[in-house]
Amino acid sequence: MTSAIRMGVLALLWGSGFLWIKISLNEGLTPGWITFVRCLLGAAVLLALAYGAGQRLPRHRGTWGRLLVAALLCNALPFLLFSVGEQTVDSGVAGVLNATTPLWSLLIGLGLGTERPLRPARLGGLALGFTGVLLIFAPWSAGPGLMTWGALALLGASMSYAAAFAYMARRLTGRGTAPLALSAAQLLAATALSTPALTAGGPARVTATGVLAVLVLGVFATGLTFHLNYRMIAEEGPTSAATVGYLLPVVSVTLGALILHEPLTARVLTGMTIVLVGVGLTRVRTKSARRAATAGAGGQAAARGPAGLPGTPPGRTGRQPAADRS
Template identity: 30%
Template sequence: MNNTNSPASMPMWQAYLTLGILSLVWGTSFILIKKSLESFTPVQVACLRMSLSALAFVPVLAYNYKRMDWSRLPLLMVLGLCSSALPAILFSTAQQKISSATAGVLNSLTPLFTMIIGVVIFKVTVKTRQVLGILLGLVGAACLILMGKGGISNSPVDYASLIVLATVFYATGTNLIATKFRDMDSLLVSAGSFGTVGVPLGIYLLLGTDFIPRMGTLPNPWQSLGYVVLLSWVGTVLATIIFFKVIQQTSAIFGATVAYLMPIIAMLWGVADGEKIGLLHVGCMAVILVGVYLSRKQ
């Protein structure tokens, strides 16, 4: 059984603050994936990420067993695949050949695909200001890509296309939350979606890959495992619960604009690492922030 009442709208200040926190957490996840790949294969990183996330939700599923709407299990599995498992595999694979910063800016395509899929498949109504906000955010992100060190031009097209495909899956999952799970507790949605995909991927990790031998033979496997744990329990479990709540109480398009803020976080990490930032970069960030503001459906 689930709550049949749609959640109340989130206050504007709270929506923007939450979006900022999510962008900080997810903007850092790309570097964590890069560090994890030092010891594990892309598939192993993805399976670890999903299985550790599922493990964190086991107590939630056990405690809320009677509250869970188990008739939605197939749809929860589709949500888990689209919003978590498949993008995790695609990002890990792509980041073998492209930088974490490039992966972050390519991820900014998510809001655009969210709007397109929402309108075409889910028949979601969008306002003119939301369309303008999406386009402004896309322009700002594209400028950051063009000015970025290395940029898309130095990245293999086939690997970069994996990130683009991942954003399509993210967009599909975001629309599923907004249209099919708005009346369901975000904690239960997260627990159900991760549980359905994380358990089988965990079994495959242990029985179908050389994960265990790697842990005993590689020089620093525990350090890489620590990065995956941080990526899973903070960047996936906690952030996903918050993200689902934001979508339920605002809109799919507004929630997806967190992808526009990630390049800003990636650039700020670069500044902290000694890279310089110019007025054009600041201008692009301003354009992105205006786009995020306009995308919020009143």
């Protein structure tokens, strides 16, 4: 499989997660059930892959404690928030708002002191990215704007991802546990954490279409995408894997329009473009920083896992070993 084909397949599977969430909701499944089944199926896929690779689940109690925090911030909570948000917001817009995660990550890094003072290009990218978000929300609009609780839930999911990445980079990665096993353990923990949500939102309606949608979401858009992304960073490097992230909003918007007939408004498309340009600018590095990142990536990629996680937007390379989400 050529690099371009692999990248296209990964972007399609990864970016389609928002579509499967929307279809599951339309067929009567509740956000709690979607979250639980997604975590369970993703964990099953990763457990099978870890077993096939000869990797064992972590045994240290402290590691499982950190996994619970990571599972809450990176899986159970954002998965639930995305399902809640898509009850009232189009799947395409959900994919666009998911792309703001690197912007929140940068703000968190500045707050924690892990990011150096921003150069003009990165500072401009941060401002531009949030300008795009503001354009999408259009709080000044008298028409059907996006200043809703559903849209805020989607932004909350992106913030949760950003907080998770900051936590995992400090407390979970690079501690000797094989990445597939660590990711399987994290999704197992997320399955347990999402169990209480099964009782929320009333009874779920089970249909063949809804079951199929959540099966694809859990097996392909969660479990399998992690494996494919892991393979990509191992074989082609973190830059290629990170590039896939820029395609995710485009995939979600296109699938939403073609399959669900969601409207493609000029405001949302313009906002998406501005957000992605802003995210790209925040990834600008000096020559010395690029040399350091390149030197570290070769030795750390296989140990730390993929560049981005299923559902994670562009710009997070070589840090997260644990399975994620859209």
